[in-house]
Amino acid sequence: MSDIDNDTDAPEISAEIPTVHDCIAGESCGQTVVFPTREQYVDLVKKLADDGYSMIIDLCGVDYLEYMDRPLPDDIVAERFEVVVNLLDITHRRRIRLRVQVPEAEPTIPTLFDVHPGAEAYERETYDMFGVVFTEHPDMTRILMPEDWVGHPLRKDYAVGKIPVQFKGAHS
Amino acid sequence: MSTTEQPAVTAQQPWSHANVGQTTAGEQEMKPRSETTAEELMREIGSVLRMSEAEAAQLGDLPDDPDDDQTMIINMGPQHPSTHGVLRLMLELQGETVLRCKPIIGYLHTGMEKTGEQLTFMQGGTNVTRMDYLSPFNNELAFSMATEKLLGIDGDIPERAVWMRMLLSELNRMSSHLLFLATNGMDLGAVSMMIYGWREREEVLRFFQKVTGLRMNHNFIRPGGLAADLPPGWRDDVLRLLDLIPERLEEYDILMTGQPIWRERLQGVGVITPDEAIALGANGPILRSTGVPWDLRRDMPYLKYDEVDFDVIVGTYGDAYDRYAIRLNEVRESMKIVRQILDRMPQGDYRIQDKKVTPPPRARIDESMEALIHHFKIFTEGFKVPEGEVYVGIESPRGEIGCYIASDGSPTPYRMHMRAPSFANIQCLPHMLRGGLVADAVAIISSTDPVLGDVDR
Secondary structure: OHHHHOOOOOHHHHHHOOEEOOEEEEEEOOEEEEEOOHHHHHHHHHHHHHHOOOEEEEEEEEEOOOOOOOOOOOOOOOOOEEEEEEEEEOOOOEEEEEEEEEOOOOOEEEOOOOOOOOHHHHHHHHHHHHOOEEEOOOOOOOOOOOOOOOOOOOOOOOOOOOOOOOOOOOOO | OOHHHHHHHHHHOOOOOOOHHHHOOOOOOOOOHHHOOHHHHHHHHHHHHOOOHHHHHOOOOOOOOOOHHHEEEEEEOOOOHHHOOOOEEEEEEEOOEEEEEEEEOOOOOOOHHHHHHHOOOOOHHHHHOOOOOOOHHHHHHHHHHHHHHHHOOOOOOOHHHHHHHHHHHHHHHHHHHHHHHHHHHHHOOOHHHHHHHHHHHHHHHHHHHHHHOOOOOOOOEEOOEEOOOOOOOHHHHHHHHHHHHHHHHHHHHHHHHOOHHHHHHHOOOOOOOHHHHHHOOOOOHHHHHOOOOOOHHHHOOOOOHHHOOOOOOOOOOOOHHHHHHHHHHHHHHHHHHHHHHHHHOOOOOOEOOOOOOOOOOHHHHHHOHHHHHHHHHHHHOOOOOOOEEEEEEEEEOOEEEEEEEEEOOOOOOOEEEEEOHHHHHHOOHHHHHOOOEHHHHHHHHHHHOOOHHHHHO
């Protein structure tokens, strides 16, 4: 946290609401977490890339349908979906995590492809599993499920075992 | 996966949702080459290299828009022996030159992340150990460390458990790399190497079987420690391995490393630059082959890696030969670490004595009703893990394997996501294959050492 907070000009205020590049920041199990809005998201990743977070380690979605009352910083409105991005700074040996709220009514978020081309496959996976659409993504198609699949399996309202499994030659 | 089931399923729509309509998948196919504009070409490779649009358009080694009858699209895999399982590559060829490539994955997708949401933290290890089935201990370790961090007991794991975890994950790195040497040899025609590599790996797996009861899919590293202590005589078994393998590695050197045909096949093949590897999020031997000395064991130490002495092996050229040499030498480094672990393995407990996560010992169950109830509760309900979310990444043989867990305070993870190293590494294939020969494609796929169970989960 300390090396990130250096650039906030009013430390006594930022002590109350910690921020990273004007985005609300927090902490989870000793790990830095930032909560940008969808508008701040790509800008923040660009600024962090300039700070040295040059590698995207992970990008995944979470469907908080059954857990909307999760703890979040005060100013963050909980939405159904979250896109979680883990960035790595191999020069300063540090990590940072971004959690972006994505509303159910409009599950779209800009792509990180222009900043980190490595995000491409993760974004396809998140789209495939959660139906979160990454706008401007060069190839927004399914990656793990068959291309004509209906539904997004990792959503919480996609029940386990709904698809009947066919066993060949089984007696009914 | 049968598509004929679709209409019936759609009719039920148990997950029916306003957005489903907007999210039709489209075809997982390559667009015609004529539609690849300079801007798209720049996005394909230029954005990695941070090139201007004009520069990208002048990437002269490939024809800009060859006539359709000059190029051919072939599918390599999913049942090709050299694709390490069920990887399918769509290759656009002109003669023998690969113009473009698109890896198509998902053939082994079994929804393990969804399964992970149904299993308790106690049972989770059984699930994650099957993801990267060539390095099961590393999967379990990432999952266990993430769970322990959520529980806040990550600092209280007994010394012996920590050193045992290190011992197992280093031996696992050896077995995984030995298998890589075997398959890499086989893919390039050194078929006898396949037998040798499997043979040495089997020696390591035999030790695993003695310790955990299973050759693979151990579920041995668990939140709070390990399932059992090391068996009597384990030290002799490890010493035997350490005696046996070095001379076999020397034989590999004779068979492959110094051999002109081997060098010709690998050197300068599948080159990737440091910038590309970092931009694509590639990790492990792929990143190290480009000369970036990044190894989580040294740079973000976990367990007791900061107390052992080892070298991080880096390459120079970022080619398939460097990746081969790195893995071969990492076996040697792992043996160096294992030797130090043998010297320093402390006595003590192999799991945390925290009533919350550790079941009572078997003997107590016979004499105490409370212990029986406690045992029953832990194995049926599991233990509750506080609310929160955490990401833990460790160095697996293939790169960073990370576990992201969001917990809602119940005994099952609300969301469990594994950052799979092979998934990221496979995305480098289009860059490595571009402009190369189709015969080299086999060498390049092999050099990324993908495990499709890890890619698809």
